[in-house]
């Protein structure tokens with residue numbers, strides 16, 4: 001097998017499985033023996049409008065990193081810069097210790113898969129997968145063996161002679177992955193690879209990708225709009241906003257310890273409450289009661305802040321319970337064994353709560369309810385935070 005399995009990753013790369021660093025530094029020194037992808041201070045503007053601003057992070061060898069962020073935040077531009085399809089105005093990119101900046105796209109040893117698969121329509125599945133190997137003038141026997149191996153990897157052995165138009169979207173996507181991996185690239189870039197597929201197929205292919213990645217262990221960056229997909233497939237998430245990296249971390253870090261209000265609101269739902277800090281552990285909500293945060297508020301008393309609570313950290317109680325925020329029940333929708341409840345406070349703030357479907361009293365639209373926030377799990381941001 002030409003492709004490295006996880007157990008075959010050279011020692012220099014294997015050492016490098018340490019969790020990704022949040023290179024706020026974006027400038028941390030690069031060791032030339034560092035395996036994986038290293039991005040440093042990448043900036044790029046289109047006609048004077050910045051698309052990437054000082055982007056820097058590391059992807060350890062064999063890691064899968066998902067790039068997330070709203071439309072236009074620079075994800076595809078970054079991927080194109082790594083692939084060599086765009087020369088950034090500033091910054092450096094290293095792959096397995098080699099500086100890529102003076103290396104043209106076709107010599108970068110990077111495989112790429114796009115949302116539209118970009119298969120050659122007039123070539124069969126096998127010819128598509130063989131394409132890169134033939135361009136590299138590999139001997140015919142090696143090409144045939146490799147094509148069979150790749151089609152086995154993506155479970156399309158029986159489809160070798162079909163044309164792309166004779167395949168489903170999911171099968172075409174798998175051919176695109178097989179084609180990208182056939183030339184044993186050092187890294188794989190995936191731009192919304194499952195974006196065009198329906199939900200069920202998406203989930204199936206995500207699971208298949210995780211299985212394949214366990215075999216192949218290739219350093220991967222994937223752009224996705226789908227948070228669940230990112231959390232399923234990636235070891236590490238990079239959340240971008242307006243050309244900058246907002247946070248780098250494990251899926252749990254990003255969800256449980258968001259570094260900014262933007263990340264808190266972008267990943268999952270965040271209920272937001274305006275408040276004024278009144279003590280080390282207390283803040284008065286604009287909506288009325290004072291809340292106590294177990295973690296404490298790292299703000300001076302008198303500071304205006306935004307408190308956030310995830311829907312699963314909102315508890316419904318009787319309206320006159322001590323410390324409860326007054327609200328009205330708007331509607332509820334079942335979500336497996338949970339109930340997703342929309343509520344509204346007297347000042348018009350919409351609150352989402354996720355409660356057990358079989359617990360607590362039943363309410364009807366318009367009913368008065370009290371809300372308590374789980375003080376162990378509040379997040380606090382400056383009132384002027386950008387969202």
Ligand SMILES: Nc1ncnc2c1ncn2[C@@H]1O[C@H](COP(=O)(O)OP(=O)(O)OP(=O)(O)O)[C@@H](O)[C@H]1O
Nearest residue numbers: 046047050051069070071072073074075076077078
């Ligand atoms: N070739 C180009 N010429 C001019 N502006 C561009 C070009 N490519 C991208 N941009 C701009 O750069 C910014 C970042 O675009 P990019 O495609 O990287 O965003 P994205 O995060 O991938 O968005 P999406 O999720 O919608 O694909 C956007 O404002 C976009 O309009």
